[in-house]
Amino acid sequence: MANRFDFKGTRAAAPYFEGWYVKVTDPDKDFTLALIPGVALFGAKECFVQYNLFYKEKSLSGKITFPIEAFTTVNDPYSILMPLFVLSETGVKAHLKDESIDLLVDLSFGTFLPLEQTLYSPSIMGPFEYLKMPCSHDVVSMQHDVKGSVVVNGEKIAINKGKGYIEKDRGSTFPSKYVWAQSNIFKEREDCSVFLSVADIDLNVINFMGTIAVFHDGEKEHRFATYLGAKAEVKVDVDQQNYSVKLKDPRKRLTAQVSLKNSDKLIAPMNHNMDYTIKETVKADISLVFEEKDKEPVYLNTINGAAECVNWD
Numbered sequence: 001m002a003n004r005f006d007f008k009g010t011r012a013a014a015p016y017f018e019g020w021y022v023k024v025t026d027p028d029k030d031f032t033l034a035l036i037p038g039v040a041l042f043g044a045k046e047c048f049v050q051y052n053l054f055y056k057e058k059s060l061s062g063k064i065t066f067p068i069e070a071f072t073t074v075n076d077p078y079s080i081l082m083p084l085f086v087l088s089e090t091g092v093k094a095h096l097k098d099e100s101i102d103l104l105v106d107l108s109f110g111t112f113l114p115l116e117q118t119l120y121s122p123s124i125m126g127p128f129e130y131l132k133m134p135c136s137h138d139v140v141s142m143q144h145d146v147k148g149s150v151v152v153n154g155e156k157i158a159i160n161k162g163k164g165y166i167e168k169d170r171g172s173t174f175p176s177k178y179v180w181a182q183s184n185i186f187k188e189r190e191d192c193s194v195f196l197s198v199a200d201i202d203l204n205v206i207n208f209m210g211t212i213a214v215f216h217d218g219e220k221e222h223r224f225a226t227y228l229g230a231k232a233e234v235k236v237d238v239d240q241q242n243y244s245v246k247l248k249d250p251r252k253r254l255t256a257q258v259s260l261k262n263s264d265k266l267i268a269p270m271n272h273n274m275d276y277t278i279k280e281t282v283k284a285d286i287s288l289v290f291e292e293k294d295k296e297p298v299y300l301n302t303i304n305g306a307a308e309c310v311n312w313d
Helices: 126-130
Strands: 016-026 031-041 045-055 058-067 072-074 079-082 085-088 091-097 102-109 135-152 155-171 178-183 193-202 207-216 221-225 231-236 242-248 252-259 264-270 273-292 298-310
Touching (some): 016 135, 031 085, 031 273, 031 298, 045 264, 058 264, 058 273, 135 193, 155 193, 178 242, 178 273, 193 252, 221 252, 252 298
Antiparallel strands (some): 016 031, 031 045, 072 079, 085 091, 091 102, 135 155, 178 193, 178 298, 193 207, 207 221, 242 252, 252 273, 273 298
16 A cells, blocks of 8 residues: 555646645643645645744744745655754654744664555545545544654753654645544543544536545544534634534544634635635643443543644535
8 A cells, every 4th residue: 555654746737735734732831733734736836845833831823935946855754854853653753943933853763553454445534535625634643753853932841751743634625624533542541542524525517515534543543524424513612712523433433522712823825826725733632532332432522632624514
């Protein structure tokens, strides 16, 4: 099966984007950092690194842009390179600086927890992986250990018990309407992870509300997806600061209550441009209930989740 981490857009033509979402959380330090490197081939062509940081009750976000020629990949190990930025499956090293932040990152990754792959479902997209979708999603690792250090405006933070998560997106545009949430830091258990997304999918000839989600209990992957017959119900508050998602199929259910506090601005690819402002938090409160037929429900709560809610009215 294909390596979900690797850059897929070697021969891509505009309009096209591809980006990685690399998140690390150290709950002991109440620290979370998401790095989003990527490329955008639209009217303007660029590569970039976005950051979203929460530490000491403060959040910061920003986007640093480079010429498209500054993006490259190398092998052994396979790595994504930009000026003062290196990302591979073994870790990330970076020095990012703008008017808000001087950020030094030196982190090493442990063994990834990938999703199961089959011929029918080579990725979380299932059989849709074989179609040209407006936005294709990959989950690279639901959970892995992270160690190293991050220096934020001169203050060094030792990451000793970090947990990581990596996903990817590629295509021509983000969905015009979606909710998304992720966490692998829970108060009750250390081995669980969750990712979920419900989005408006526009394929020109057909439009539908699609869902992809995984709850991993530390031993087994439990997947919810439209292509597996899962149904989704989403309710969003008027201010779009809180939402609930209910996913179900004949054997299992996943219910999530999400609070998007401490959200910050990020830039998303939308309508053939890399200039659409969305809000994301890396400090979401997420409450989960996972129910499986003939088994006791699993109740989980996190204060270190990530979440977005875009144009859901």
